[in-house]
Amino acid sequence: MRFSVKTGxxxxxLALALSACGTSGGDDEEASSGGGEAGTCEDxxxxxxxxxxxxxxxxxxxxxxxxxxxxxxxxxxxxxxxVSLEEYDSAGDPNQxxxxxxxAIGDDSVIGIVGPAFSGESDTAGPIFAEGGLPTISASATxxxxxxxxxxxxxxxxxxxASQGPAAATYIADVIKSEKVFVVDDASAYGAGLAEIVExxxxxxxxxxxxxxxxxxxxxxxxxxxxSSGADSVFFGGYYAEAGLLVQQMRAAGVEATFVVxxxxxxxxxxxxxxxxxxxxxxxxxxxxxxxEQEFYAAFEEAFGAAPATYSAEAFDAANVMLEGILExxxxxxxxxxxxxxYSGEGITKxxxxxEDGEPENISVWAYKVENGEIVADQEIETN
Amino acid sequence: xxxxxNNFVELTVTGLVLGAVYGLVALGYTLVYxxxxxxxxxxxEVWMFGSxxxxxxxxxxGVAPGSAxxxxxxxxxxxxxxxxxxxxxxxxxxxxxxxxxxxxxxAPKLVALISAIGASFALxxxxxxxxxxxxxxxxxxxxxxxxxxxxxxxxxxxxxETEGLFTVGGYTVSNVDVIIIVSAVLMMVALxxxxxxxxxxxxxxxxxxxxxxxxxxxxxRNRIIRATxxxxxxxAGAAALLYLMRxxxxxxxxxxxxxxxxxxxxxxxxxxxxxxALLGGFVLGLAENYGSALIGSEWRDVVAFLLLVxxxxxxxxxxxxxxxxxxxx
Numbered sequence: 001m002r003f004s005v006k007t008g009x010x011x012x013x014l015a016l017a018l019s020a021c022g023t024s025g026g027d028d029e030e031a032s033s034g035g036g037e038a039g040t041c042e043d044x045x046x047x048x049x050x051x052x053x054x055x056x057x058x059x060x061x062x063x064x065x066x067x068x069x070x071x072x073x074x075x076x077x078x079x080x081x082x083v084s085l086e087e088y089d090s091a092g093d094p095n096q097x098x099x100x101x102x103x104a105i106g107d108d109s110v111i112g113i114v115g116p117a118f119s120g121e122s123d124t125a126g127p128i129f130a131e132g133g134l135p136t137i138s139a140s141a142t143x144x145x146x147x148x149x150x151x152x153x154x155x156x157x158x159x160x161x162a163s164q165g166p167a168a169a170t171y172i173a174d175v176i177k178s179e180k181v182f183v184v185d186d187a188s189a190y191g192a193g194l195a196e197i198v199e200x201x202x203x204x205x206x207x208x209x210x211x212x213x214x215x216x217x218x219x220x221x222x223x224x225x226x227x228s229s230g231a232d233s234v235f236f237g238g239y240y241a242e243a244g245l246l247v248q249q250m251r252a253a254g255v256e257a258t259f260v261v262x263x264x265x266x267x268x269x270x271x272x273x274x275x276x277x278x279x280x281x282x283x284x285x286x287x288x289x290x291x292x293e294q295e296f297y298a299a300f301e302e303a304f305g306a307a308p309a310t311y312s313a314e315a316f317d318a319a320n321v322m323l324e325g326i327l328e329x330x331x332x333x334x335x336x337x338x339x340x341x342x343y344s345g346e347g348i349t350k351x352x353x354x355x356e357d358g359e360p361e362n363i364s365v366w367a368y369k370v371e372n373g374e375i376v377a378d379q380e381i382e383t384n
Numbered sequence: 385x386x387x388x389x390n391n392f393v394e395l396t397v398t399g400l401v402l403g404a405v406y407g408l409v410a411l412g413y414t415l416v417y418x419x420x421x422x423x424x425x426x427x428x429e430v431w432m433f434g435s436x437x438x439x440x441x442x443x444x445x446g447v448a449p450g451s452a453x454x455x456x457x458x459x460x461x462x463x464x465x466x467x468x469x470x471x472x473x474x475x476x477x478x479x480x481x482x483x484x485x486x487x488x489x490x491a492p493k494l495v496a497l498i499s500a501i502g503a504s505f506a507l508x509x510x511x512x513x514x515x516x517x518x519x520x521x522x523x524x525x526x527x528x529x530x531x532x533x534x535x536x537x538x539x540x541x542x543x544x545e546t547e548g549l550f551t552v553g554g555y556t557v558s559n560v561d562v563i564i565i566v567s568a569v570l571m572m573v574a575l576x577x578x579x580x581x582x583x584x585x586x587x588x589x590x591x592x593x594x595x596x597x598x599x600x601x602x603x604x605r606n607r608i609i610r611a612t613x614x615x616x617x618x619x620a621g622a623a624a625l626l627y628l629m630r631x632x633x634x635x636x637x638x639x640x641x642x643x644x645x646x647x648x649x650x651x652x653x654x655x656x657x658x659x660x661a662l663l664g665g666f667v668l669g670l671a672e673n674y675g676s677a678l679i680g681s682e683w684r685d686v687v688a689f690l691l692l693v694x695x696x697x698x699x700x701x702x703x704x705x706x707x708x709x710x711x712x713x
Contacts, residue, residue, distance in 0.1 A: 187682060211682040215641055217631055220398035221676030221684065224391050241537055241635075248632050252546050254556070273537035273633050 041081040041331050045109045046071070046322050048085060048315075049100065049125070049136070050117025051092035059311070060092065060117050063139050065304050066315030067114045069296075072303065074323045083326055086110050090121050097121035098128060105132035111333045112136070112322040112340075114315055119143035122154075129153045135337040137321060139314035142263070142286065144193075147357040155340060155354050157318045157347070158311070159286035159363030161190070164262055165197025167365035167381040168284045172202060172233050175367070175379070176258050176282070180207040182231035184222060184246065186214050186238030194262055195237030207231050212242060219246050223253045233258040240265040244273025251277040258282060266310060271373055282378065283368040288313045288349040289377030296348050317347035388677040393553030395673040401561050401630055403669025404568030407662035408623035409646035410653065411575065412475070412616030418592045418656035419612045422493060425500040426478050428643025429507035430617050434471030434624035435634040436511065438463040439540045443529050447543045456543045460625070468621035475617025478503055479610055487609070504639075512636035537635050540628035564626045571622055572662045575615070579658060584611050592656070652692055654702030663703055667691075 048067045051060030064087065071085045086107065088100040097116060104110050105128060113129065113136040116122045122141040129136050130151035138146075138156040142164070147154060159167075172178050181202045185195030192211070199206055208229040210222045223246075226234055234250065234257045236243050243265045250259065261270075263285040271278045287310050296316060300308040325339035344353045353361045369378040388395065412427040441463040447455060482503040486496045510517065515534040518527045548556035579585035587608040590598035599605050627642075628634060649668045653660025668688055675687025699705060 210680060213682060213685075216681075217633070217638065217641070218398075218402050218672075219681075220402065221395065221673050222681050224394050224398070224673075224677065225387070225681075227394075228387065228391050244537055245631065245633055252558075252560075252630075252632075254548075269533060269536040272533055273539055275539050275541065275632075 041083065041326055041329075043109045044081075044111060044326055044331050045084045045086045045107075046319065046326075047088055047104050047110045047113040047115070049088040049097075049104065049113045049115030050090055050121070050140075052087065052089040053091050058309075059140070060089075062309040062312045063115070063117050063315040065300065066139065066308065066312035067319040069300055069303055070316045070319035070323060073299070074320075074327075078327060081327060083323060084109075088113075088115070090116065090125075092118050092121065094120040094124040097125040101125035101128035101132075105129070105134055110134070111326070111331065111336050114139060114318045114322070116141065119146060122146050126151050126154055133333050133337065135322075135333065135340050137318040137340065139318045140311045147359050151358075152341075153337060153358075155358035155360075157314050157321075157349070157352060157360050159360065159365055161194055162197060163363045164284055164286050164365055165194050166201045167286075168194075168235060168260060168262060169198050169201030171282065171284065171367050171381050172198075172235065172258075172260055173205065174382075176233050176260070178231075178233035178258065179205055180229065180231045180233070181205045182207055182226045182229055182234045182257070183209045184226075184234060184236045184238075185209075185211055186236075186242055187211050188214060188238060190264060191236075191238035193237070194264075195235065198235050198237065202235075212238075212246070214238070214242060216242065217245055219249050220253075222246070223249050223255060226250065226257065227253060227255050231257050233260055235260045236265075237262065238264060240267045240270035241273065244270050244278065247281060248274045248277040260284070263287070263310075266368065266375060268375075271370060271375070278370045278373070281370040283370070283375060284365055284381065285310070285368060286363065286365050287311055288364065289366060289368070292377070293348045313349050317349050317352060320347065321345070321352060388674060391554070391677065394555035395677050396670065397555060397557055397561050397565075399670040399673035400666055401564050401669070402672070403649070403666035404564050404662075405623050405627045405630070405642070405665070406646050406649040406668055407653075407665025408568055408571065408619050408626070409642060410650035410661035410665050411572075411619040411658065413647050413650040414653075414655055414658060414661045415588070415612050415616045417650070418658075419588060419595075419609060420483075420487065420496075422483070422496050423500070423647070424478070424483075424613075424616075425497065425643070425647075426482065426504040426507060427475075427616065427620065428639030428646070429504050429511075430471050430475045430478065431620040431624050431627075431642065431646075432508065432511060432634065432636070432639035433474045434467035434617075434621035435540075435628055435638070436538070437470035437621070438467040438625045438628055439538055439634060440530050441466045442541050442543065447541070449541065449543060449545050451543060459543045460629075464622060464625045467624045468618045471621030471624060472614050472617035474507070475613040475620070476610060479613040483609075484606070504643075508637055508639065514636075535636065537633045540632050540634065542629055542632060544629065560629050564630060567622070567626060568662065568665075571619065572659070575619065576658055578615070584608070588612055648689070648692055652695060652702055654705040657702065657704045660702055660704035667703070 048064045050063055075082050088104055090097045090100055115138055116125050117140050119141045130153045135153045142160045144160040144162040172181055183195050183199045185192045208225055210225055243261050247259045260282045266283050266285050321343055325336050330336045330339045350362045350364050355361055365381045367378040367381050368375050409431050416424040445459055447459045482499045512535055515531040518524045518531045546558050546560050549559055550557055587603045590603050591605055591608045595605055649664035650661050653664025671688045671691045672684045676684040
């Protein structure tokens with residue numbers, strides 16, 4: 001998962017946090033009283049692991065709320081099996097993650113974790129979860145290497161960056177019908193990796209490449225290269241700050257090529273910086289547009305007073321995989337892990353099954369479009 | 385290589401545009417160095433505050449692009465005035481808070497350098513935390529359009545629409561390109577005349593040459609130092625508006641990279657030399673663009689700074705090399 005600073009909505013974050021606090025307080029009460037009466041699944045909890053404070057707190061809160069909603073709905077439907085939610089606030093910091101993971105391992109009632117939210121903390125907490133046999137399902141970590149460490153507890157419900165790149169290339173070729181693609185990257189691990197995958201997938205259609213630097217503000221040489229290559233689409237692998245500047249300077253120089261970017265740009269900060277130049281930009285993301293699932297959308301909005309955001313629906317799915325397992329009587333870590341590994345079922349975002357590395361077998365990548373200053377869903381991109 | 389030749393005009397014009405901004409900011413470094421032999425590292429923040437002043441003027445007036453020409457010119461002039469006022473004000477504040485006492489006590493140059501770096505961080509962070517600052521004084525909601533997304537890019541809604549004027553060598557030169565280059569050259573000429581012909585300018589040259597002798601001749605040294613900071617700040621304010629017209633975005637930490645480049649331009653042209661600053665800016669802007677075109681954008685800084693090293697190896701005092709004090713009257 002990309003790590004971005006969303007200073008844009010501190011009030012929204014506060015509102016979300018406050019409303020979420022309200023609901024979780026009520027549930028704990030309900031959970032303890034209900035759990036005491038029922039015998040089938042006593043003292044069972046799942047955890048949320050990720051940032052609730054810190055610079056990227058908004059992203060974590062989106063995910064936690066998805067989990068919270070799943071747990072609330074489950075407890076409402078199953079009076080005799082009450083599950084509680086434990087929160088592990090890592091602040092998105094890989095260094096804090098190790099201590100929290102050990103703490104989660106030590107709490108015997110916690111039998112599954114939704115998270116860790118970001119790739120960095122997944123990397124440091126992963127070995128500890130694997131050793132403790134505590135199954136995890138991440139709703140947001142996209143680094144492709146995470147599943148290659150041999151941690152049998154690791155799972156995720158979204159496509160990694162190795163599927164997003166080819167999807168972007170597919171969209172460029174099939175929907176935009178671009179024959180000349182120019183690929184730019186920002187030399188970051190995320191951006192350069194993604195740009196390389198797009199470049200490979202697009203093959204002969206690539207008419208030029210360039211690398212910029214993060215923090216750079218003048219892209220005139222890059223814009224000249226794009227213009228003189230005659231490209232009709234430009235893919236940029238990087239984050240929203242440079243994306244905004246680049247597209248603005250492209251448009252000012254009269255370059256009309258379609259601007260295609262990935263989830264690192266799916267942030268209001270992009271439109272804030274680029275203004276009108278952002279119009280028509282295509283943003284790919286391995287995340288479901290929350291408005292696709294009306295029922296979930298409405299329930300989420302009612303519970304938290306705000307619309308579900310990036311990766312809320314994925315978190316809801318991840319939590320439900322575990323909750324179903326608990327309902328089936330898998331109330332210890334070992335059996336729940338087995339349940340998750342063998343799981344096959346319909347989530348709201350996709351049909352969920354995991355391969356032996358814990359990667360989802362069904363991946364959906366969506367294209368979003370900037371229209372009238374808003375990021376709106378365009379269409380699902382065919383993968384494979 | 386053929387890419388460079390095929391797009392030579394475009395790379396040259398865009399390089400000159402960026403170079404003009406470097407040059408105007410470089411003036412602030414060069415003037416202060418000429419008078420005090422100090423590198424004012426907080427000058428980048430002087431520029432950054434000016435850029436926000438220009439943005440806020442356009443936010444407050446809310447002029448859409450495509451308005452009538454007199455309105456557009458009025459808004460731009462107001463933004464220019466605001467940027468120059470704020471930049472000049474911040475420069476004076478810097479002189480008062482970070483320098484004056486140190487200069488009076490004749491503190492070692494390194495102390496003033498650290499003081500400047502500290503001031504630079506403080507000013508940048510204050511801008512990055514402006515939403516909190518507004519919160520403390522209870523105006524967070526009132527000032528929302530000015531302080532929101534304090535850590536992200538802030539956009540300048542340019543009231544002037546970019547239009548092509550004429551085409552040379554396959555590149556359509558825009559009105560903004562022309563405005564930036566011409567204004568930078570005009571301001572440089574005006575400043576040069578100011579330093580050569582006015583009483584204050586003579587004072588600046590006198591203090592640069594020998595501050596003690598100047599004081600004995602009745603030049604008020606403190607007043608001259610303040611004037612130097614003020615002039616540098618005003619130039620940075622103008623540079624801020626020109627930069628926004630071309631690049632359209634500013635940020636709390638945008639000054640850092642531009643400051644390093646402008647300082648480089650000042651050294652390249654000959655630090656302490658007013659005309660050298662603009663020349664150094666142009667050379668640096670062109671070198672960056674040509675370098676990017678030759679090997680790729682990730683090499684732009686490598687090429688630009690290699691050029692700096694090579695020039696300084698052969699001309700250690702920079703291209704024009706003449707100090708402020710020795711400029712002819």
